[in-house]
Amino acid sequence: MAKKIITNFHTHTLLCNHAEGMPSDYIQQAEEDGCAALGFSDHCPYPEESGDYWPGIRMKSAEGAAYIHSVRSAASSVSFPVYAGFECEWDKLYESWYKDELLGRLGADYLVLGSHWVTMGASHIYAMDITEREVLHKYTDQTVEGIRSGIYTFIAHPDLFMGKWKEWDSTAQSCMGAILDAAADCCLPLEVNGLGLSRQPNKTNQGLRYQYPYDEFWQMVADKGAKVICNADAHEPANVIAAAEKAREYAARFNIIPIESPFA
Numbered sequence: 066m067a068k069k070i071i072t073n074f075h076t077h078t079l080l081c082n083h084a085e086g087m088p089s090d091y092i093q094q095a096e097e098d099g100c101a102a103l104g105f106s107d108h109c110p111y112p113e114e115s116g117d118y119w120p121g122i123r124m125k126s127a128e129g130a131a132y133i134h135s136v137r138s139a140a141s142s143v144s145f146p147v148y149a150g151f152e153c154e155w156d157k158l159y160e161s162w163y164k165d166e167l168l169g170r171l172g173a174d175y176l177v178l179g180s181h182w183v184t185m186g187a188s189h190i191y192a193m194d195i196t197e198r199e200v201l202h203k204y205t206d207q208t209v210e211g212i213r214s215g216i217y218t219f220i221a222h223p224d225l226f227m228g229k230w231k232e233w234d235s236t237a238q239s240c241m242g243a244i245l246d247a248a249a250d251c252c253l254p255l256e257v258n259g260l261g262l263s264r265q266p267n268k269t270n271q272g273l274r275y276q277y278p279y280d281e282f283w284q285m286v287a288d289k290g291a292k293v294i295c296n297a298d299a300h301e302p303a304n305v306i307a308a309a310e311k312a313r314e315y316a317a318r319f320n321i322i323p324i325e326s327p328f329a
Contacts (some may be wrong), residue, residue, distance in 0.1 A: 072118040073309040074104030074148065075177065075221055075256065075296035077260040080124040080132055084300035089139040091305045092147060098306035102326055104148045105136050106177045106221075109151035109167055110272045111159065119181075119189070129171050148328070152221060155211025163216055175327070178253075180208040180225065193228040193276075198236050199248050201226065204246045205240040212247040219254040219294050220244075222261060224283075228276035231269050241282045249291040256328055257283065257316045259308030260298035278315055287319040295323040 076091055077084035078225040097104045104316050108123035133149045140147035150173050167173045182189040183204035195201050223244050230237055295316050297308035316323050
């Protein structure tokens with residue numbers, strides 16, 4: 066049986082401090098599994114003086130250039146296109162950093178909106194720790210602002226907060242609807258995230274459910290006909306294509322036909 070040829074634009078490396086492997090390891094595995102295009106999206110560095118920006122899960126600012134160089138060098142060994150990008154939270158305070166440093170000086174090919182937290186004053190609350198409606202609404206507003214900034218190529222795991230929220234209630238539906246509407250208005254692809262399919266399921270009122278992707282949201286996406294991309298969110302080389310394929314299988318349940326590249 067011929068191997069499937071799949072794309073994946075959400076890939077992490079050991080520079081994020083919670084993944085395994087260098088770009089060359091992922092590229093080699095992707096070539097073996099059948100890859101049409103591969104994108105790296107390690108968590109972006111922030112200025113050293115930025116403070117509480119999850120320093121334990123991202124590279125230091127001084128490592129940014131080496132990361133881009135590592136991707137470019139490894140890409141020369143394969144015939145399919147390989148892109149170097151960053152996954153970033155949205156914070157208006159760092160908009161010029163995203164544009165001038167990451168896309169500008171470092172020459173990244175793209176940025177991914179990975180809305181992992183909500184900024185509450187000087188604190189950052191992780192999306193999968195949100196339990197209060199007020200905080201979830203603030204998270205939604207912040208995510209929508211990031212979508213509308215125009216600097217991102219797609220939005221990763223848009224339903225991430227459901228990992229803690231768990232139940233599909235009127236608040237979840239309203240917040241997810243706002244994120245969906247903003248993405249559709251901006252023609253920004255929404256990501257079906259392969260990593261979420263491997264996480265420990267949640268016990269909910271409707272039985273065991275994926276933390277994310279979350280069925281009710283993706284039915285809304287299908288009904289609206291919004292643009293969708295399926296990615297692995299790979300944190301080890303073995304999943305670089307395998308998890309992207311699982312994401313496509315999930316999307317097919319809703320008759321969603323994902324785009325193959327955000328650069329087409």
